[in-house]
Amino acid sequence: MRNDAITIGLIATGHALSHFLQLVLPPLFPLIRDELGVSYAALGLVLALFYAVSALLQPFAGFLVDRIGGRAVLLGGMALMAAGTLIMGLSSNLVFLFIGATVSGIGNSIFHPADFAILNASVTQKRLAHAFSFHGVAGMIGFALAPIFSAAVGLAYGWHAALVAAAGVAVAVWVLLAMNAWRFAATRKVEKKAPFVESARVLLDGRVITCFLFFALHAAALTGIMSFGIAAMREQFGAAAALASSAVTAYMLGSAGGMIAGGFVASRFGRPELVAGAGIVTSAAMVLVVAAGLIPAWTLPALFAASGAAVGVTYPSRDLIVRSSTPPGATGRVFGFVYAGLDVGSFATPVLYGWLMDQQLARGVFYTVFAFMLGALCAVLATRRSGSRAAPASAA
Secondary structure: OHHHHHHHHHHHHHHHHHHHHHHOOHHHHHHHHHHHOOOHHHHHHHHHHHHHHHHHHHHHHHHHHHHHOHHHHHHHHHHHHHHHHHHHHOOOOHHHHHHHHHHHHHHHOOHHHHHHHHHHHHOOHHHHHHHHHHHHHHHHHHHHHHHHHHHHHHHHHOHHHHHHHHHHHHHHHHHHHHHHHHHOOOOOOOOOOOOHHHHHHHHHOHHHHHHHHHHHHHHHHHHHHHHHHHHHHHHHHOOOHHHHHHHHHHHHHHHHHHHHHHHHHHHHOOOHHHHHHHHHHHHHHHHHHHHOOOOOHHHHHHHHHHHHHHHHOHHHHHHHHHHHOOOOOOHHHHHHHHHHHHHHHHHOOHHHHHHHHHOOOHHHHHHHHHHHHHHHHHHHHHOOOOOOOOOOOOOO
16 A cells, blocks of 8 residues: 555656646746737647647657656656756747747657556556546646646746746656656566557557547647636636636646546446546536636636536546556557547647637637537547457556
8 A cells, every 4th residue: 555655646746747837838828928929829839839749759658668668768758848848938939939849748748658557567456546546636736736836936037937947846856756766666568579560550449549539639628728718718708817717727626626536436336438428528518608608707716616526537437448448568558649649639729729819709719628528528438339348457
């Protein structure tokens, strides 16, 4: 129990950092826009580049994890994210923001395949649902802390200082994990160096592909809330910046609470796809209420907290769906490929959301989020019918 708890805590801390660094930039968009004189769509393109690089490289990071193990890959990725954030913090024009986003995106590509490989190899099987739960909770906490951190430091010292300080946080977490890396069980390496095409064949399984689609559509919806939800609420409802920011933070904290409950639900309920579907339906309904403007502005934090909790319950179940689709020895590859769907959905949509804001269609941001949620619902329900269930992976 103690070893499991320490391992989960360390990996969860690294995961929180990756999410923190993903969301530390968007709250600074108004400050960057005023100083550099660029559009929201251009800043959306910076995010799109980050997620595009991460999406492209994440499957390859999964292959690397399966070949050499997760420990070194995890530490290398964290170092690159810290360096990329520092470059963005020191930038004076859009070009250097693009360079920093590229470096940070390379680093971000390693987290999910390395994290899940280490957890599968290090944590007792009966506690894996809880490990996945706390891993997801940590990510949501990272998301929740980022807007508060960025707003506080950015308003007091400017957006450059906020990003440099975030890079400093990343270095501190890197040191913590580097000092404790010996605690992580050595993830199983592929015994025989199979050709790339043969190794990639597992990714063509119907359930794996359907899981990828679910992650991509879910991320497309989440990106709208995280990246442009604050700006959209301010424009549609006339909400103060503090109120709109608290609504996004409430969504993240609600998701974290939902994931804690979701770990217990997933470990006791034998139909993870139904758990995921029910949570998505509930969350989508609340987003539709926001899009239609059926509530007063002061209720936004409470509604977003409930919406986040509903979708948070689904997270441990979705990870169990992926795990049940993973053959032995392929954890890095499958989780790397499937979680690349998060980056695909994230890089494919910021420009769209930014364009909607530039056209003063704030309501359209939330209707678009709702539409992507419906697509994610269809994908997660299809996982039960999209191919034979692969043997569960007991180790990475």
